[in-house]
Amino acid sequence: MFPRYFAWGAGTSAYQIEGGWQADGKGPSIWDAFCHRAGVTFGDGDVSCNSYELWEKDLECIQQLGLTHYRLSLSWARLLPDGTTQHINQKGVQYYNKVINDLLACNVSPMVTLYHFDLPQALQAQGGWKSPEIVKLFDSYAKFCFQTFGNRVKLWLTINEPYVCAKFGYEDGIHAPGLKEPGISAYLVAHNMLRAHAMAWHSYDSFYRAKQKGKVSLAINSDWLEPSLSGCSEDIDACERLLAFTLGWFAWPVFKTGDYPEIMRSAIDDQSKKLGYNGSSRLPSFFKDEPPVLGTADFFALNYYTSRKVKPGRGSDVMSMKSDRGVEEVLDPSWPISGPPWLAVAPHGLRNLLKYIKDTFNNPAVYITENGFAQVGPLLMEDAERSGFYKNTIMEVAKAIQEDGVDVGGYFAWSLLDNFEWADGYSVRFGLFHVNFEDAKLSRTIYQSGREYAKIILKHK
Numbered sequence: 001m002f003p004r005y006f007a008w009g010a011g012t013s014a015y016q017i018e019g020g021w022q023a024d025g026k027g028p029s030i031w032d033a034f035c036h037r038a039g040v041t042f043g044d045g046d047v048s049c050n051s052y053e054l055w056e057k058d059l060e061c062i063q064q065l066g067l068t069h070y071r072l073s074l075s076w077a078r079l080l081p082d083g084t085t086q087h088i089n090q091k092g093v094q095y096y097n098k099v100i101n102d103l104l105a106c107n108v109s110p111m112v113t114l115y116h117f118d119l120p121q122a123l124q125a126q127g128g129w130k131s132p133e134i135v136k137l138f139d140s141y142a143k144f145c146f147q148t149f150g151n152r153v154k155l156w157l158t159i160n161e162p163y164v165c166a167k168f169g170y171e172d173g174i175h176a177p178g179l180k181e182p183g184i185s186a187y188l189v190a191h192n193m194l195r196a197h198a199m200a201w202h203s204y205d206s207f208y209r210a211k212q213k214g215k216v217s218l219a220i221n222s223d224w225l226e227p228s229l230s231g232c233s234e235d236i237d238a239c240e241r242l243l244a245f246t247l248g249w250f251a252w253p254v255f256k257t258g259d260y261p262e263i264m265r266s267a268i269d270d271q272s273k274k275l276g277y278n279g280s281s282r283l284p285s286f287f288k289d290e291p292p293v294l295g296t297a298d299f300f301a302l303n304y305y306t307s308r309k310v311k312p313g314r315g316s317d318v319m320s321m322k323s324d325r326g327v328e329e330v331l332d333p334s335w336p337i338s339g340p341p342w343l344a345v346a347p348h349g350l351r352n353l354l355k356y357i358k359d360t361f362n363n364p365a366v367y368i369t370e371n372g373f374a375q376v377g378p379l380l381m382e383d384a385e386r387s388g389f390y391k392n393t394i395m396e397v398a399k400a401i402q403e404d405g406v407d408v409g410g411y412f413a414w415s416l417l418d419n420f421e422w423a424d425g426y427s428v429r430f431g432l433f434h435v436n437f438e439d440a441k442l443s444r445t446i447y448q449s450g451r452e453y454a455k456i457i458l459k460h461k
């Protein structure tokens with residue numbers, strides 16, 4: 001049912017699990033700064049699961065599940081406290097060396113994300129992702145990581161969810177760095193992220209690929225979208241428009257044309273005109289003298305959680321991404337809500353999205369790098385709903401492979417552990433293992449869904 005070398009994984013990210021926010025010379029990141037700001041109510045990742053000290057406990061969890069792959073992210077500021085390669089924190093290097101070596105010793109392959117939302121604060125102070133300087137700084141960091149860990153790491157992701165970084169960090173301001181600059185900065189930040197990703201991919205290609213023989217991509221998140229009224233042409237157009245503003249925003253430049261989807265640019269420029277905004281396009285352009293973005297991914301990395309119905313939005317005279325998109329999203333009442341209100345459970349959407357990716361981007365190899373289901377209290381250790389969710393979802397992946405011919409290389413459940421769920425703090429639990437945050441030992445206990453996932457893996461690998 002699944003190909004022989006299918007990757008059965010689970011994922012985490014540095015800020016969400018490591019803690020040790022200033023241990024052994026780590027520099028602060030934008031998430032440290034954001035969470036420590038007065039008035040923040042959702043807690044912080046100062047200690048979290050303390051994986052910086054309790055890594056071996058995580059490894060036991062990984063082995064208990066029988067994973068073939070483990071996805072983790074590196075904390076840029078743990079390795080390079082001021083963000084630059086002028087100061088290398090050897091303690092940070094040692095930590096990740098141990099993690100990687102321990103995984104390999106247990107026959108688990110690491111998939112490593114270089115950037116999962118946690119920019120070194122020192123670089124934020126210089127303009128962060130809004131500044132064009134970030135492109136070279138990211139490339140230096142990436143080269144440092146390839147150089148240091150690439151003899152053992154064969155699957156790399158440069159940036160996790162540039163969409164979320166841009167929209168939540170710079171449009172809505174609910175993620176670090178917490179800026180609300182609607183309709184402007186998210187496009188700029190996403191642009192610099194694409195350029196940084198492309199530069200790092202080219203570096204890998206030129207200097208490391210021949211020797212290290214790994215693969216590099218970026219993780220793109222997208223919902224599956226359906227017209228609110230099936231067959232209604234306005235709703236179908238709205239769907240296409242929103243898909244261009246989410247998946248297409250990153251997938252077109254990297255996998256299709258080297259540029260943003262035309263409908264995205266024309267929607268933004270039309271809206272600018274309507275609002276009397278006269279400057280150059282708010283959506284930046286790629287330049288010919290830069291290394292091309294097209295073709296800078298060795299596989300398609302997809303983070304999928306949920307689906308939406310879509311119809312045209314009401315007109316708006318406020319400058320924002322929302323008014324640029326001109327769509328309204330609605331939930332299908334037949335999709336149950338998992339825990340947080342945004343996570344409508346729709347496993348069929350994953351199959352549809354995989355087929356869409358196959359057809360639109362010329363049949364790339366796809367890894368599902370995140371997919372999951374969350375609980376918000378009361379927490380059930382016998383979480384039958386989540387067990388069912390994993391069974392159903394993995395069945396949809398099997399159908400995508402067998403019936404639709406999608407080349408799926410792996411599936412990574414989000415997440416190995418309950419952890420710091422960003423602006424939702426510790427109230428939203430994605431783990432296959434429960435973490436007791438009240439207990440000084442931060443003990444990890446497998447949920448029923450973890451046992452279910454282990455069974456599925458055992459049956460198929």
Ligand code: GBH
Pocket residue numbers: 013016160161164221303305342370414421430
């Ligand atoms: C991913 O984000 C992240 O990569 C991962 O770190 C995270 O833990 C996981 O998924 C689960 O969220 O409250 O309605 O304003 C997925 C994108 C960003 C989707 C935050 C939900 C909350 C929107 N998520 N968003 S809302």
